[in-house]
Amino acid sequence: MAEDRLGHATTCEDHITPIVNHDGTGASQEVRPAEKRLSAGLPLRQAMKPPLAEPKTYDITEKFTKACSALEVGQLVKDEYFTLFESIGALEIMDPKMDSGFLQPGETLEDAYDTLAPILPEELISILDQLLCHEIAWHTGYPLSQTLFTSVYIDKLLWPEPKTFEQAQFYRGEISDDRRPGLLLEVLRAYCLALVKCCDFTIARITSRDYFEEEDFCTHTYNRVLLVQTPMDVFQRELDAAIERLEDHSEMDIEASLRGALIARLKFRKRFLSALDIDFPIDYIRHCWEQVSRKLPTISTTHQLGKVVPESFSFKIQRRLASTVPPRPIVELEFKDAFEKLQQLCIDCDEATRFVDIEPDPLEYQSFLWAFASRTPTPLPYSRAYLASLLFQESSLNIPLIDLRSLVLPCSPVLDPTNWALSPPRNPMLPKPPRLQLALFIDEFVERAGQCYLDLWTALGQNRCRLRRMLTHVVTGWDQLQMDAGIVDEDIMRVVTEMGIREQVLEYPLTTWVYHKKLWMIEKVVLLGFEQDIYLHDEFAGMYLFLSSVTGRRRDLLTTIKAHFDDRKRMFLSQNTPEALTNAQETDDGTRYISSLLHDASGISALSSALSKFYTKLNYLNLLPRPTRPFSTEDLRYELRMKPFLTLTPPEVYPFADFAAQVQPYAPPFFDSPPPSFSEALRTPESWLEIEDSVKRAKEEFSAVKKLGAKAAKSDSVAISWVKDVQGVLASCVALGVAVAGVKAAVEEGEEGRELGIRFEIPGIGIGKRYAEGWVVGKVVKS
Amino acid sequence: MSEKTAEASKDELQYVQYQAEKEEQYLPAIRQLISKDLSEPYSIYVYRYFLYQWGDLCYMALDAEGNLIGVVVCKLEPHRSGTYRGYIAMLAVRETHRGKGIATKLVCMAIDAMAERNADEIVLETEVTNTASLKLYERLGFLRSKRLHRYYLNGNTAFRLVLYLKEGTALKRPEGMGQLMDQMDQMDQYGGMGRLCRSLSEGTESL
Ligand SMILES: CC(C)(COP(=O)(O)OP(=O)(O)OC[C@H]1O[C@@H](n2cnc3c(N)ncnc32)[C@H](O)[C@@H]1OP(=O)(O)O)[C@@H](O)C(=O)NCCC(=O)NCCS
Secondary structure, eight states: OHHHHHTOOSSHHHHTSOOOOTTSOOSOSOOOOOOOOOOOOOOOOOOOOOOOSOOOOOOOHHHHHHHHTTSOTTOOOOOTTOOHHHHHHOOOTTOTTTOTTOOOTTOOSSOOOOTTSOOOHHHHHHHHHHHHHHHHHHHTTOOGGGTGGGBHHHHHHHSSOOSSTTTOSSSOSOOOGGGSOOHHHHHHHHHHHHHHHHHHHHHHHHHTSOOOBTTTBOOOOTTOOOSTTSOHHHHHHHHHHHHHHHHOTTTOOOOHHHHHHHHHHHHHHHHHHHHHOTTOOGGGGGGHHHHHHHTHHHHHHHGGGOOOOGGGBOGGGHHHHOTTSOOOOOOOOOHHHHHHHHHHHHHHHHHHHGGGGSOSOHHHHHHHHHHHHTOSSOOOHHHHHHHHHHHTSOOOOOHHHHHHHHHTOTTOGGGOGGGGGOOOOSSTTSOOOHHHHHHHHHHHHHHHHHHHHHHHHHHHTSOHHHHHHHHHHHHHHHHHHHHHHHHHHHHHHHHHHHTTOGGGSOSSHHHHHHHHHHHHHHHHHHHHHHHTTOSOGGGHHHHHHHHHHHHHHHHHHHHHHHHHHHHHHHHHHHHOOHHHHHHHHHHHHHHHHHHHHHHHHHHHHHHHHHHHHHHHHHHHTTOSOOOOOTTOOHHHHHHHHHGGGTTOSSOOSOOHHHHHHHHOTTSSOOOSSOOHHHHHHHHSHHHHHHHHHHHHHHHHHHHHHHHHHHHHTTOGGGHHHHHHHHHHHHHHHHHHHHHHHHHHHHHHHSOTTSOOOEEEEOOOTTSSOSSBTTBOOOEEEEO | OOTTTSOOOSSOOEEEEOOGGGHHHHHHHHHHHHHTTOSSOOOHHHHHHHHHHHGGGOEEEEOTTOOEEEEEEEEEEEOTTSSEEEEEEEEEEOGGGTTSSHHHHHHHHHHHHHHHTTOSEEEEEEETTOHHHHHHHHHHTOEEEEEETTOSTTSOOEEEEEEEOSTTGGGOOOTTOOHHHHHHHHOOOOOTTGGGOOOTTTTSTTO
16 A cells, blocks of 8 residues: 555656656556646645665664564564554555465465456457446546456456567467467457557546546556557557458357447447547547447447356456555446446546637636536546646637736726837836836736636646635635735836826726635635535534625625726727727627626625525524534634635635624524524514525526526536526525525414424435535425 | 543443553454454554554543453644644444444543643544444534545545634644745645545445
């Protein structure tokens, strides 16, 4: 285990360093150069780098014996540098559960499976399907040693390492003619070789992007070289030859259905291999996954023709792969599940290819990335890496600039292209022209913001748990950026004042832009927390309160921005020149985006405020479980919850007293029976009205978002899932209205001081019981 | 708490602190109890790693015959983030004795001991499907701070649970380091047993 991890890289930069493990094993020595990529400066998990020096051997027997004689039997020695990590990686030799080399009495080291023994067509079908299951299991995160490398055939092909492609056979050296593999074994070989190449491509793709070794995916190849040097067409040729021989009825008499099933599998493999090819030309990728998908149904319908050959997979091969980890079970992924995952992989990758055709706008990209990360089932590491490599392909797009223009600088003199055409005065002592100064300020800022932007995009490509946690780091980065933006803004405001065009520019545009993005990310972090079941039920009131406050700020920013857009438009219209009219039109178009954002932020703020107030009531009504928590206090828990946001400027976190005043308005809080002040308040219509109003407002705002449509929200490329999301939030509003009415009725009907006669059920995550995973709306149940 | 002061009627259990001198007596039983719920055993070094350094943070429940019924194993040391962090590494109760509050009692003793020794916070990981364990810790005041995708060797996902014991823990930074460490603290590395952890409920109810 320890070696496993030590020998292993996390990011591609690490991966290309040659790695030598303590036991001399290591990742494949031939590692392809990393693709050219933009790297994100994110705190990804660091790989531990083992020393690279050649191991030297010393005989310490004598010294050791001598040293030992100074100790009592059983006395424990631990040096300071012996870590938990090492202790966990340690094995006890001769313990059968830890020592993979241990043989039970009578047990043989290897299985006696003969890879040259003839197989039946139905056996071949089954072997191919089993290999596919293992390949997919590997895709889901299990190591090769517990999946594909348990195949005796794959083992024979790759070990001992073939010097030439021709040597990659199910045997080595000379064999007698009667042992020569027949057609079916040749078919199996062609398939296996292509499969191995698929693994090579998969590793190359995933390691070219940011991912987490062993968490997302295991790249360890246990010194097996996955035919890295053999070019793609060789594998295609082998597959073609195999297909041809199968199609030629004269060579072997095979029942038609079996023959068809085998050909289908080979054709699938061919398509799959070419779709996985890392050098696949981008101009042709649009249909490549669809073509793989088309090959799938036959595999599924003919699967039952197979006849299993369990002996062709062996638990024992692990012994030779990694002697330093305990033996681990072969991963059993059912064909049905593997097949579904494979289908999903194709669908997700196909979806990812749409990326190349979307409008080059970072905000559209952002929507696309968000939608992709939100797909259910969640895309596999390969699909995520696939999209990321399309995203990070070199692009001439000035990412932050376009985003800036869309949000805060519509048809602005600050971004006037002519600013960039000016040249500095020949005499460096003379001041630069103001417009040139503006261009330089923007250039400087855009460059600075680029990294923050990449960090955000990188986070959006991670698994969902990581996304939430990584976003909190990205937020910190943007917080720093906001400070820097403030400085550049001062300069910009000074210059535009000097130029007498201050009223044409939004106050502190860069700060506003950064702040808006930062708040948006904080909101996502909170919503992801709900989605990932991070908050306990009695925390809902507090977390929705925080969300509503953060979004409230964003709404206020957008209100100011909207007013600026309106001003600009009015100004252009008043000028009444053709150019001004074009600008007015352009500003008007831009306003649709701002309106969409504004309605959305208002909706989120209203809905979360309603939920916060509602869950506060439920807390007092004892309708939510509340642990006794003898070791904790409200303020310590609050501190823990707010930890990621405590250092932000301006402060987003309420002081504890303010927070408590809002989520525990009827102090003293949480008695076994609600305090009298609460019971009274409960019966006043106002206290319900406030909630009902917020729900109503939220509904109106989200309806407005929906009406403005996906294009206004810069989500045109993902319009279908965008509409679904908006509908989900709208449905959450409706459900909340119903829940509120239910509780209110129970309170009104019930007598004071009596049980309410209802329970409140909170739907769990990921079971399709929530209209939107981040918006948790429970329901009233009569008890 | 010592063996002598704990009362021992017939059904009642004694809760005792681990004693290093009695390694031979207790360690095999601890190992056996913990590994019962593991798919893959820990080497003896893992147990010794904890017990040798933090034996006084290990508590055991013994029946009248001195059989081990439950155990909790912890550590407490300065964490990279600047906090003095307690970590609950292992907890198990014999299957026949579950649901009687034994684990709760053991964990309470461990928390008390760590609080007494000035811990800022206590953390642990547990599988998202381990209802008994989540319920136990959350009742005591732990909150879920992170969801850890495929945290365990068997591919299962975990929650990181955290209990703050002192105010100001969230803003602690390692001493003597400024901005740089500030950033380091943000690094999302796994502390504790990290991904090496065998899921403690593997092979039991949550499968
Ligand atoms: C987790 C474990 C230590 C709990 O031991 P225990 O002595 O039964 O625990 P307690 O009785 O103190 O408390 C457990 C709580 O969970 C509840 N619980 C137990 N099993 C449960 C289940 N399957 N579903 C829901 N709740 C359950 C108990 O009822 C009790 O709550 P309550 O007092 O409100 O009723 C024990 O189940 C165990 O050894 N499991 C295997 C190892 C393990 O999972 N360790 C923890 C890994 S971090």
